[in-house]
Amino acid sequence: MGQIVVENLAKAFHIAERQAGLLGAIRGVVARKHREVRALDGVSFSLEAGELVGYIGPNGAGKSTTVKILSGILVPSAGRCEVIGRTPWKNRIEHVAHIGVVFGQRTQLWWDLPVIESFELLRDIYRVPQSDYIKHRDELIALLDLEKLLDSPVRQLSLGQRMRCDLAASLLHAPPILFLDEPTIGLDAVSKLAVRDFVKRLNRERGVTVILTTHDMDDIEALCTRVIVIGDGKILSDGTLADLRNRVTRERWLTVDLAEANGAIDDPDVTLIRREGQRVCMSFDPQRISPAALIGRITQKHAVHDLFVENPPIETIIAKLYAEGRG
């Protein structure tokens, strides 16, 4: 039995539809149309203790809804869910004492208070014994380099600093499970690295189970051994990252900034995706031609300002998964 078990989880929201225009608004006052949105439609998975799982999907796929159900905030319409043997929405208070949650788009710190006071309030709310609190707090301060931030009011922190403090805040009670909902959203490269590094250490060294939702494929690549892809409330794929890539697409993208204004690249091994002025974006299959060889060939034929190779964005992979599912 896994530490986290989810079976056939479903969640439907009833949304009042607003009709466009003045007439629509008036009509809406009298008779409101309701629409059912299925945020989750039969999601099942199971996690062992110590796993670090990436939970990805496009906006509105149901990622956050899943995390909110797992953390006891939302009640599902149907399905079963157990986290360390507890049903989150039934034993909410006991359940949340054993998990940590971070929502990247919001903060759990008190806006006008110095960070350390938020920590102390959380200590009281979670009833962490003082000696444990000091131990956890000092470890987190050292790991996340928070020393200089502790006395600043939260409103004065940058987003990256705030996220590091939020991470610490969610772990003061040393939970065995951590839910991270888009923890790197809006962060600069340095802060993203700091967050990734921390999450990795937390998982490897402490064995904390982590579920991470993100749009950032680099997060997934840096951290996760297992990836669950969700789209339209259904699980599209569940496995290792390599499996996912191999299953859906092996292609990589090469973007080249050409020196000439109207230069064209015709190479038998690439497919043009789009052009924006001097920038040309192409896809290629690294098993047919190695990136190094391809770059060599192109730079020989064309004057190139700059170029880079990347993995196709997650949206592309999802789109392919969809097409696969329908076709």
Place this chain on the structure above:
Amino acid sequence: MRRYWAVISTRFRMLLQYRAAAVAGIFTQSFWGFVRIMVLEAFYRSNTGASPMNLPEMAAYVWLGQALLAILPWNADPEVRSMVRTGSVAYELARPIDLYGMWYARSIAIRTAPTLLRCIPMTIFAMFVLPLIGLGEWRLIPPPSVACGLAFAIVVVGAIALSCAFTMLVNLAVLWTMSVDGLTVIAVTLVIVGSGMVIPLPLFPAWSQWIFRSLPFAGMVDLPFRLYSGNIPARDLVWLMLHQWIWVAMLVLLGRWWLSHLTQRMVVQGG
């Protein structure tokens, strides 16, 4: 208990930072105090019949009302409003603490911190400065006896408890509808009129007295103020407390029931 205390004291400390608001509040409330007293006094002078409240009692009623205005539950906790709007309310539910209790604790802070900042200067002004500038007739009299003062102190505690229980209902309305501006207008009217802040409740027509007296709003300021000035004798304390605490119990039960209903169908804003 300690965790709720921590919530209260944290929020309380935060609110004590708003000194400019307190100074502005003191000026506004002094001004309104004068206006109300002048209007009421004009009525008193033209009134030939017996009045249910004499002039010093009325002045005490008005000044206490101005000093303790911030106790009245006329709005939702601004933090709760912004949490609901931005979706940060998700974090509140992810805490191993009874949500009603935690928000009630916050309400205690938002009802007492601004009151504390305002009531001391307001009392000094109304009690000691007014006689000095020749307005002794309008001043805030001290309680006529120690018993009255003590009884007042006891019912103020009940008034705060009652006000917080009502604040919780406004908070929950925010959770229910998200935008609560329309509802706040209704709540303000109910609270301000029902508590006697527009016209002291004893001055309403005799036939309506029982309605006002049995509503919870009377227990927030009207009954405590009349106890203070001796308009209601201190021996009635027990009855007033009974009125207050029965209402506290009913409003808390209602709030808890509503909250548990709401958390079953919660929607968190903003992804």
